[in-house]
Amino acid sequence: MTRSRLGRRDALRLGGLSAMGAFLAACGVEGKGKPQASVAPDAVAKFWANKTQNGKLNFAGWPLYMDPKKPELKKFTQKTGIQVTYDEVIQEMAPWFAKVQPQLSAGQSIGYDVMVITNSSQFGQFRDSGFLAPLDHAKLPNYAANAAKSYANSSYDPGNVFSIPYASGITGIAYDPSKIKEPITKLSDLWNPKYKGKVGMFRDVQELGNFGLLAAGIDPAKSTETDWQKAAAELQKQKDAGIVRNYYDQSYVDALGKGEVWITMAWSGDIFQKNVSDGTNFKFVIPEDGGTIWTDNMAIPVTAENPVDAIMLMDFLYELENATTLAEYINYVCPVPAAQAQMRKHAAALTGEDKEYLLSVAESPLVFPGETEYDRLHYYVDFNTAEEKKDFERVFQPIVLG
């Protein structure tokens, strides 16, 4: 076990996450079962015909989404001889789309064969623009065997036509218990005048809009434009009362660390990482009245130069052992339910602190959420048309860009 692992164990204990108890292994994200995205029946065969293994591939990932030593990728190279270049080039979804869109439109390679993209509105943009290669499921036996079945019904990619999950995450509330003594449990805590000027909200309009909707008691996935207006009014009230310190991107972690905000919207994995790397003691909660869940997905750009190598890697990451070690490092929601038992097995082979740490990951509801968690988690607002997405932005963007 590495030293960082010890740190992570401490973080888990300090964060009080392990105290949340054991939960059922119900790993997976249920979708809403929308109709299949339409693809020509021979699209898969057409794309994969004449494609060959080239012995190399380029992976476009996000920061902190893989052990820096990349043990899984090394194993993959050992087994297949395929060299993998892994770059942490994606920081935010919208700029990433804006960056690769011109090349993809022109039918040129973007230099990457796999990319990890979130099920935000940009996923729809990638899908609808025809930028994603249809996946050949005959090449994904491990995925079929090990992934949580619910992933096949996701609303953004029913039937996994274009993507398979990398990891999921939860958007909830993080706070600094040294500044806020009473326990934080509800969304309305973000609206509490007591924390005036010390509340952080997300700048991403989808995330922000979702929290506004949930606070107004509306299910984002079923919301209409009238609901958006209501949610925007809630958020505007919060802003006008001077409660919101700022609308943040990834920098909210830093703001929390520097005492700029005491309580903030947050992504589950980040708070972990912060507690580990800086020895802080921040808490993360899924609000009783709702948080959101999102999924980051592996997809192959339609112009990829090494798609065969890419799909082999995607399937490799679904081998039970690989999915387990990956989840042990990244601590986001794991798409392979059996990884929980495997992780317990790994823990049993260890002793002392290492064992304690790994067990706490295996039992963490943030890595393997149970029914209790899923009941509280909601999906993003889905947009059927580009016009709808624009309307949504028109409603919420002015709050961020006051």
Next chain:
Amino acid sequence: MDRVKRTLSPYLLVLPGGLWLLLFFAVPMATMLSLSLQEGDIVNGFVFTGHWQNYVDSISAYQTQLIRSLVYGAITSVVLIVLAFPVAYWIAFYGGRKKATYLFLILLPFFVSFVLRTISWRMLLTDDGVLLHPLKEAGLLPADFQILGTATAVIAGLVYSFLPFMVLPIYVALERIDPRVVEAARDLYASPLTSFRKVIFPLALPGVFAGVLMTFVPATSDYVNSELLGSSETTMIGQVIQAQFLSNSDYPTASALSFTLMTVLLIGVFAYARALGTEDVMKVAAR
């Protein structure tokens, strides 16, 4: 033959730079102007429809940010003149043999990335940071005192970012003043203050003018300072344009706003040139 050569040579000399400008300035500008009049979305594509409404919509939606940017830019320029003039004056007249060293020191921070320097400001000014925390502990400041997220922080950041661009032109203008002119003023019984007011400052004005040109425009369109040091109450137009381009992929709105900003700045700069009575903007700026 020689005559042909002589007539052609200026054009040939201007060709590389001209082509460069055409390719990397004129073409993108034209594309952006066209984009600002288009309708559509990123998935289905944008179509040119001569949609002037884009300008009306985007300006009415973001006039607050537009005006705020101009105000911040103007305040930044004024603060910069006040700060930079004494520095330039001192280096020009009292710098002695070490003038070059002092100028180098002014430029030194620029060897570090702009964004990195702004992040350092963030660390300095943050609520529980090295600056405010001790003062709060000592009871000199109220516990909820903050600088970060206010207009003060943004303008301070802008001033810091563009300081050399004001110091250098003023220094150049002061440096060119013939010492004998100042001596002459003294000989005619002008007090130091009068000689400064009537001789030195007017002669340094072109430098101040160039300094304002070089700081007002970038400060107004800057978005990094407001992004890192400000809050949702200090949003500048650059941030709006950035969000529309990168987050919303709403290219027409972003382009319309960019063009509006450019137009307003150009009008502002020319009005300023007229008010100052300078005959040729470019001539002064080029000095």
